Amino acid sequence: MKIGILNTGNIGARLARAWAAAGHELMIAQDGDFWKLEPLLEELGDKARYGSIREAAEFGDVLLFSVYWPRLDAVVNAAGNALDGKVIIETMNPRGVNAQFEHYHDLDFMRDNSTAEVLQARLPNARVVKAFNILPAPVLEAAAWSGSPLQPNILYASDDQAAAQLTRGLIVDAGFKPVNAGLLKAARSIEQLGVLMHHVANHEYAGDADLVRLGVSVIEANPGPIFREGLV
Template sequence: MIAQIRSLFRPALLSDRAFGSPTDRRRRRVLIFTAIATAVLAALPRVVLGASDGFRIGIIGTGRIGGALAALWAKAGHELLISSRHPDDLKPLAARLGSNVRVGTPREAAAFGDVVLIAVPYGALPQVGRDYAGLMARKVVLETGNPRPERDGPMATPALNRGTGVASAEYLPGVRLVRAFTSVPYLALRSEAHRSGERVGVPLAADDRDALAVAARLVEDAGFEPVPVGGLARARDFDVGSPVFGRALTARELRQALGVAR
């Protein structure tokens, strides 16, 4: 980052050698460096810069998985906007979770979050993408859905055949996608969080390294151990029908089953 900033203001440094006293030139260089550094840092995603603080998380679909994670992340100190097709039904949950949780529409959740969790039936994902991908552009998006032909119809089979990570990326263009919380049963999200001893592992797949780091932090905040598997193409290794799907394995067991290093 420092090298990038220096390369930006080097032409200005060269041009100021023709005039002014040494003191004036030093002062001018400090001002140039400060201005460009501020501009570069401002352009970085807020979620990366704020990694030591709580995130603003919008949740689209606050059902079994979304509701369980909302409770865990609220307890960890993150600011949440939870949403569903019937937001008024979520007001009692928000009241239980505390003052850092509010209720809104899916559109408001997509706009609110530095990070967005999408926890909807997979058949609804194409519509979510059409409606909200623009609001989520360049944001870190954790997506949890699993295609099931008996529920989601004809679109589920080709998504499974291609691999859900690849399919989801097509439905959500422009976001920094992470497949996360897809294989651990929702009941385990409630019962196994922050357990003593070896923690349950949550496999993660993403093509964006910074997005993967954010997702890993949120897995830890929820009380589990992140297990990065690779890019989105490798998300198929923990899709429906894989040996690890639907099981609350420890991180060690999960790494062994998926053949990934610690």
């Protein structure tokens, strides 16, 4: 499959490695200084090539929209109509930055919206899927979980079932277990889960600055539920 990565930052680079190893063709783009991608391109060899935002959007049958939230319009404008009809896997979180360059979750925005819904409204001819936004980049590799008893899930949501199914396969190719969260409106809950994980990191783990190792798994009871009659 041909995959265009817009923008190849910390998340995009991790997924580029996994998808290249799975045999996909990649074109990677950078919303910024292209020279930052030179080490990754050297590492991936003939499995990936560099392109502009527009070229990567034209190249990919599937696009990874791994963009800093305030840069959404700039990247969309750079890609133009090359985004029409494409499956777009969107990894953003609605985080802003204040005058002191401190990042924060935009809770007012999150109450009634999601980045995925904004992108879908901005690109009515595209097929947007929400995914890959919960795990921090340093643990967005299957090898990071090799000694863990459980593998984290990647939650995804979309209004386009064919696009969702395609994304499901790419989640597996990245080394994770996909979990279908339903229609695109569920992206609100997925993004809010990221805020909850932030609170858990700060309070349960005392705000360890190095704590970027939390994931979420959906676990099925085995052997199964235990039902009792009455109130006991």
